[in-house]
Amino acid sequence: GVEAYYGGDFAGAARCLERALRSRRELRAARLRCRRLCRTQVRLEAPGPGSGGDLPFFGSVLRRADCVRRCEEPLLGAVSRHRAAEEVRSDFQRRVPYSYLQRAYIQLNKLEEAANAAHTFFMANPEHMEIQQDLENYKTTSGKVSLIDQEARQHMEDYSAGVRHYDKEEYELAIEFLERALKGYYSEDEDCQIMCEGPQRFEEHEYLDYKAGLYEAIADHYMQVLACKHDCVRELATRSGRISPIENFLPLHYDYLQFAYYRVGDYIKALECAKSYLLFHPDDEDVLENAGYYEGLLEGTVDPATIKPRKEARALLRRHKLESQLLQVAAAGLGYAYTELNYWNRYGARQDEHSVPSSISSEPEDGPRLSLTKKPMPKPDRELKEGGPLLYSDVKFVYNSEQLNGTQRVLLDNVISEEQCRELHRVASGIMLAGDGYRGKTSPHTPNERFEGATVLKALKYGYEGRVPLKSARLFYDISEKARRIVQSYFQLNSTLYFSYTHLVCRTALSGQQERRNDLSHPIHADNCLLDPEANECWKEPPAYTFRDYSALLYMNADFEGGEFIFTEMDAKTVTASIKPKCGRMISFSSGGENPHGVKAVTKGQRCAVALWFTLDPLYRELERIQADEVIAMLDQEHLGPSEMNINPKDEL
Numbered sequence: 001g002v003e004a005y006y007g008g009d010f011a012g013a014a015r016c017l018e019r020a021l022r023s024r025r026e027l028r029a030a031r032l033r034c035r036r037l038c039r040t041q042v043r044l045e046a047p048g049p050g051s052g053g054d055l056p057f058f059g060s061v062l063r064r065a066d067c068v069r070r071c072e073e074p075l076l077g078a079v080s081r082h083r084a085a086e087e088v089r090s091d092f093q094r095r096v097p098y099s100y101l102q103r104a105y106i107q108l109n110k111l112e113e114a115a116n117a118a119h120t121f122f123m124a125n126p127e128h129m130e131i132q133q134d135l136e137n138y139k140t141t142s143g144k145v146s147l148i149d150q151e152a153r154q155h156m157e158d159y160s161a162g163v164r165h166y167d168k169e170e171y172e173l174a175i176e177f178l179e180r181a182l183k184g185y186y187s188e189d190e191d192c193q194i195m196c197e198g199p200q201r202f203e204e205h206e207y208l209d210y211k212a213g214l215y216e217a218i219a220d221h222y223m224q225v226l227a228c229k230h231d232c233v234r235e236l237a238t239r240s241g242r243i244s245p246i247e248n249f250l251p252l253h254y255d256y257l258q259f260a261y262y263r264v265g266d267y268i269k270a271l272e273c274a275k276s277y278l279l280f281h282p283d284d285e286d287v288l289e290n291a292g293y294y295e296g297l298l299e300g301t302v303d304p305a306t307i308k309p310r311k312e313a314r315a316l317l318r319r320h321k322l323e324s325q326l327l328q329v330a331a332a333g334l335g336y337a338y339t340e341l342n343y344w345n346r347y348g349a350r351q352d353e354h355s356v357p358s359s360i361s362s363e364p365e366d367g368p369r370l371s372l373t374k375k376p377m378p379k380p381d382r383e384l385k386e387g388g389p390l391l392y393s394d395v396k397f398v399y400n401s402e403q404l405n406g407t408q409r410v411l412l413d414n415v416i417s418e419e420q421c422r423e424l425h426r427v428a429s430g431i432m433l434a435g436d437g438y439r440g441k442t443s444p445h446t447p448n449e450r451f452e453g454a455t456v457l458k459a460l461k462y463g464y465e466g467r468v469p470l471k472s473a474r475l476f477y478d479i480s481e482k483a484r485r486i487v488q489s490y491f492q493l494n495s496t497l498y499f500s501y502t503h504l505v506c507r508t509a510l511s512g513q514q515e516r517r518n519d520l521s522h523p524i525h526a527d528n529c530l531l532d533p534e535a536n537e538c539w540k541e542p543p544a545y546t547f548r549d550y551s552a553l554l555y556m557n558a559d560f561e562g563g564e565f566i567f568t569e570m571d572a573k574t575v576t577a578s579i580k581p582k583c584g585r586m587i588s589f590s591s592g593g594e595n596p597h598g599v600k601a602v603t604k605g606q607r608c609a610v611a612l613w614f615t616l617d618p619l620y621r622e623l624e625r626i627q628a629d630e631v632i633a634m635l636d637q638e639h640l641g642p643s644e645m646n647i648n649p650k651d652e653l
Helices: 002-006 010-041 055-076 086-093 096-107 111-124 129-142 154-167 171-195 214-230 232-236 249-263 267-280 285-298 311-333 418-431 456-464 470-490 623-635
Strands: 396-399 409-413 449-454 498-509 520-525 530-532 537-539 550-555 560-562 565-568 575-579 586-590 597-600 602-615
Touching: 002 010, 002 096, 010 055, 010 096, 010 171, 086 096, 096 111, 096 129, 111 129, 154 171, 154 249, 171 232, 171 249, 171 311, 214 232, 214 311, 232 249, 249 267, 249 285, 249 311, 267 285, 267 311, 418 449, 418 456, 418 470, 418 498, 418 602, 456 470, 456 623, 470 498, 470 550, 470 586, 470 602, 470 623, 498 560, 498 623
Parallel strands: none
Antiparallel strands: 396 409, 409 586, 449 498, 498 602, 520 597, 530 537, 550 586, 550 602, 560 602, 565 575, 565 597
16 A cells, blocks of 8 residues: 555555555454354363363363364464564554555545545544644535544543533433443453453563473463453553553543432432442542432432442452452562553542532532542642743843733743844854754645754854854854743742753745645644643653753744744633744743644744753753853853864864
């Protein structure tokens, strides 16, 4: 499919890629069917006492292996037919075939198929800016708003729908979808357990050189299978393309349901679900009170003791605890590397805003309260402050966080003068390279603009070589240091703020491509996490720059059209603040999911700024900045010449 795509055979590419995706699904389905069948047909027998007592058990193992082979071979052929390189498996996991598919469909003028393929890819790659813009274009040109995720996990879709209905207080619909989500979850859990029984990788040794004894070999293989099965809880709670699972995912189903059933008057089911939730969190005071309240409502009609937690929840938790015990035994006795994770983190909670009394009394308005009224954010490792001194008398305060409708935001003017803006602009024209910082992509964010950039070290190098005035190159270094000091002081940071990346950037509107533009110059994003607008989450995981703590943009000019900087809610749509750039204006903010932002289209002229990202972790200091500091220190030694500093002007500093 990929070869056909690059060969210009788009119909062949679409045909092959569709077949590859279908084949992968059918392969998994066939393996599941055979392994499930053989589980039923061949039960594993318990070992007996004495000599030969292990033969019944191993005999049943051999019969099950033969059953799986006889079932799979007619359906799938030789195992070697289905081997794939790690790179190929990774591409399918990241849904890369859908990226090729959507481009092939565009060439074939199949816009609806292209839109669905783009959406499927985007759901696992929300940081992919070009696809995000493609989706906006599809919605505008074809009027298609409802897109299909062709790799959607149904239990996740049902859960999300149930939560949406719950938030709208449509409790009967919420119950329908959440119950369906639970049924799908347990079915997927069984499938996950079965798929873990496939081949494992023995990474610490070559298979042909493997000389372990019978029980060591069994233990080595089984521990990998067991770790895979134990991790199904995390796997089923993780959205496509993410690393971090939805916290407290399975217990949350019961938490939503216990309150929803109460609201529709089904107190037996409400108590059943509350007790199911308490299996995972037996010390949750709020749900304990809820359960007691439901028991009071049922008094005289049903014996509350006869209402038990759901058996599937009991069975899963019992199995999960036993898996954990075995893995810890292996870690202690066999040297098996294993660390138990917190699979039921209670940071994950219903995000309700109802206010219901918690105590039980005879007054009719009393009732169960929410187990956790708001999802608590992880506590920051520092106290968030702002309003510190600006350090420089000419810098003018404009707006704070409250005036900018957000958190940890500040807008300042006169950070640099008009003359300094002009000088920086002259430096930019002499040192910037198209696509700098984006692997040479001249239009990394939108095909309607050209992107150029340069780093501080490059400016100093060009200044030292005489290609730009050294004084002007030094100005770039100095004003970025001035910005860093202002940010550190204003936000009252108790530890040093380090440069993470410094970039002089210009965006230029391309003539002939500005009519009816509906894209952004830079799509909405956050600087240290992957923004997921549909889930209303920002996932702090790679490939995001998770070490960034604060960001700043120092503008150099205003003689262009468009290009406003905007903050939004986490939905990436609701604009909370819009800022028009001008010379000397600086916007600074914390880099997390609390501050999604982007840039409106530059429709005429060139927009230039110094983009700055900072970190509180010295391990992630900008390497080029450290080198630039050394160059500045040498230049400050009474302006020594090249030979005295032992530097070759042609060297990469």
